Amino acid sequence: MNLTPETLRKIDEVIPHYPVKRSAVLPLLHFVQEEQGYICDEAIEWIAARLEIQPINVYELVTFYPMLRRKPVGRRHIRVCRTLSCALMGGYRTCAEFQSQFNTGLGGVSPDGEVTVEFVECLASCGTAPVVMIDDRLHEHVDPARARALSQEIKAAAPAAGAR
């Protein structure tokens, strides 16, 4: 496992927060996914060894929690809220707009490798529906026109980010 010194530092710092090492498994999974983009087999074994638990105890969390993934996502991760308040305000149309902008289905990586569009459950910002998270940032009142504008921004930033 090649983790950056920064990630290793965060890992060393977080483990003593808990009286029982195993509690640190979720934070470690977050750190590794933030650095590597997803959780590979080697990461599962490395985390298990670091916390002195069995790999299955790590794997069973990766398969349970919706935010943990076993495959990489696109350069940008678009998560559209699917739940009732957003849907009432047009969340499904917003999601369809993102999909058509990047010519992609739900969950996979778009053909240009730029984005992954996902439907997620309630993002707890129902008063500003429909809402979308792009990477770590929340965007409010995202109707199809706003979705088009956000898509253009992502496309425009692609070359600067070193388009593949």
Next chain:
Amino acid sequence: MPAPEQHRLIFRHIDEPGYSTDLACYLRSGGYEVLRKSVRRRPEELVDEVKKSGLRGRGGAGFPCGVKWTLLDRKSGKPIYLIVNADESEPGTFKDRYIIHRDPHQLVEGIMITCFANRVERTFIYIRGEFPEGAKILETAIAEARAANFVGPNVLGTGYGCEIYLHRGAGAYICGEETGLIESLEGKRPYPRIKPPYFPAVLGLYQCPTIVNNVETICHVKHIADMGGDAFSKIGTPNNTGTRILCVSGHVRRPGYYEFDVGKLTMGQLLNEVCGGPLAGRKFKAVIPGGASAKVLRFGERYKGRRKVGAEMLEYDWGVEDIPMDFDSLAMVGSMGGSGGVIVMDDSVSMVEALGNINAFYSHESCGQCTPCREGSLWMKKITARMAHGGARPEDGTLLKSVADQIAGRTICAFGEACAWPTQSFVAKFGDEFAEYGRQKGRPRSDSEPELV
């Protein structure tokens, strides 16, 4: 009767121009003064203030906070933990988001008062994974508070020490259930524990006595310690004390967050005056008053019965608009105040499709531990999805009800009820619409109406 003025206790500074999340700003607004006063009192006094205040938990169940604290096993000799439930995931609820993102030090101060009162030396804030920005803001706030000696090994020079750690979830609704949360914090799958014996107050985190309180509840503790339990208990109505944040979403002109004295405002005042009424040309059809799992209320239906007002029993005859927004009144009409998330639907909405949306949520979020919930939530989703996509049958309402009736009361945690109640209430109250939908084999889609499922 015109709606009362908002009473912003928790949200006092939330929309203030120039108010920021840093410690200096919080201190300028009198921040941490209550903590300074509190650590000079006896911890038992603070617990008594919270008991006197009548504060009920703001996370969903409305359990009296003081009673929760009293149930703590203080004789075991084991450490006592506080867990702050910041896993805000009940659809329709978004109050904790604003506390965390805009006034994090208020939460930190509330936590430290709660910890001092209960002799807690280690606290975890369990924040949902979808709040990465909130997590950063809170981490900064905790670090600032630690550097200023409000948190840490020697709080304000008293010799009392307490650490606060942030723990990020990873997108699972079930982690909002307190025993599921505890399992998650222990590094396991968040399968809720069975009660008895696993009451957190006795056998919680690492089998130690544990308090699990919602973010808003913890913030109220600060205000109770400030004004005293008696003064707090005079805000609101008897047994429904203090202020409460109501989150309104869906089909109203002004959705958003509003803070009122509990029970002093009716549903009609909230939706028509505070939120500006229905969208142009529309009429209200239904409202879910306390987060997606609360039973739906249908505009036009009447609720009759007798209720206790002071020492007297009085008759009541309410429409949806007349219901006071407090725990007890909403329970009397067969729903609940829950987490304060009010979701409004107007006459453009098909109740079958709205239920389909809710069922998809619960099916996705069932942890899978108990068979009735895992299988039942999936079947309810499949049935409503089939109905919405052109395969509706006249008997579907009855079928849905029979599935829902076999879940509630047969599961380890309250998720069973949470996923069954929407189906039970939608079918009971809009049975005519479900039957009509079945006869029509669904309804033709038109672009002017929202797609929900």
